[in-house]
Amino acid sequence: MMRRIALLGANGQLGSDIRSQFAGNNHYEIIAVTRDQLNVEDTESIIPFLEKLGPFHILINCTAFHNTEQCETEPLKALMVNAVAVLRMATFCKQYGITLIHFSTDYVFDGVKGTPYTEEDEPHPLNVYGNSKASGEKVIADYLDHYFIFRVSSLYGIAGSSGKGGNFIETMLRLVKQGKPVSVVNDVVMSPTHTLDVARAIKFFIDENVSEYGIYHCSGEGACSWYELATQAFSLCELTYEATPVPSSQYPSVCQRPAYSVLDNGKMNRIYPMPEWKSSLREYLQLKGYTGDQG
Numbered sequence: 001m002m003r004r005i006a007l008l009g010a011n012g013q014l015g016s017d018i019r020s021q022f023a024g025n026n027h028y029e030i031i032a033v034t035r036d037q038l039n040v041e042d043t044e045s046i047i048p049f050l051e052k053l054g055p056f057h058i059l060i061n062c063t064a065f066h067n068t069e070q071c072e073t074e075p076l077k078a079l080m081v082n083a084v085a086v087l088r089m090a091t092f093c094k095q096y097g098i099t100l101i102h103f104s105t106d107y108v109f110d111g112v113k114g115t116p117y118t119e120e121d122e123p124h125p126l127n128v129y130g131n132s133k134a135s136g137e138k139v140i141a142d143y144l145d146h147y148f149i150f151r152v153s154s155l156y157g158i159a160g161s162s163g164k165g166g167n168f169i170e171t172m173l174r175l176v177k178q179g180k181p182v183s184v185v186n187d188v189v190m191s192p193t194h195t196l197d198v199a200r201a202i203k204f205f206i207d208e209n210v211s212e213y214g215i216y217h218c219s220g221e222g223a224c225s226w227y228e229l230a231t232q233a234f235s236l237c238e239l240t241y242e243a244t245p246v247p248s249s250q251y252p253s254v255c256q257r258p259a260y261s262v263l264d265n266g267k268m269n270r271i272y273p274m275p276e277w278k279s280s281l282r283e284y285l286q287l288k289g290y291t292g293d294q295g
Contacts, residue, residue, distance in 0.1 A: 009062030111258025157195030220277030
């Protein structure tokens with residue numbers, strides 16, 4: 001039996017990679033839904049739209065309002081997209097017995113712990129974005145039994161992030177190739193994550209009919225600062241660069257971010273081992289054509 005999967009946010013950085021994982025697979029039909037077809041800000045339209053798609057087995061939600069600065073100035077939009085829209089999806093899934101796959105963030109944590117966060121750690125978001133995503137998580141957990149919430153961190157992918165214009169790695173490489181010196185924050189530590197790795201994990205969970213529902217941390221294995229991530233990319237591309245590590249206080253922001261938001265993938269690794277962040281970065285740079293095949 002072919003399984004039908006509705007994929008919301010299908011053209012985004014993560015959605016594009018999920019689509020690629022299922023492409024040409026006769027066991028699945030992916031119903032790719034883009035923002036042009038469904039704008040989840042209009043929360044009242046979600047359930048009628050999903051009902052018109054006909055019966056399907058899994059709903060994957062890649063929609064989010066994730067521009068952290070904008071979330072601070074548009075908190076209502078953040079709440080509508082990241083929580084109220086998710087409530088509508090959960091309501092629909094409960095009514096029709098559909099499994100919901102949803103994505104959350106390391107920003108549900110405050111960074112005070114100083115060691116990698118597990119799924120058992122209590123969320124304490126510092127900003128509007130983190131608050132709205134934590135609310136979305138709670139809504140799903142309260143409503144559904146059959147769900148997966150994958151917490152991801154510092155995403156980068158081939159498609160780039162529509163809401164942010166490219167991604168951090170692309171920005172850094174562009175500046176260095178233009179011969180410009182860069183200053184990169186070195187006191188914020190996280191787990192950079194290639195969206196392709198997340199997409200592969202999702203495919204595995206679906207292929208293997210994993211039924212241990214709940215929250216999973218799904219990030220690049222290990223940890224680094226933004227400065228380490230940038231310089232690793234420069235080195236892999238064999239670029240000459242001038243990069244200065246700077247404290248985050250040099251970049252005043254309306255949005256407070258956790259200084260340490262490394263995710264512990266232990267629970268995920270028992271089912272699907274997440275690759276180490278350096279090897280994932282190497283693969284990404286190869287896929288983009290920046291480096292030759294270095295094995």
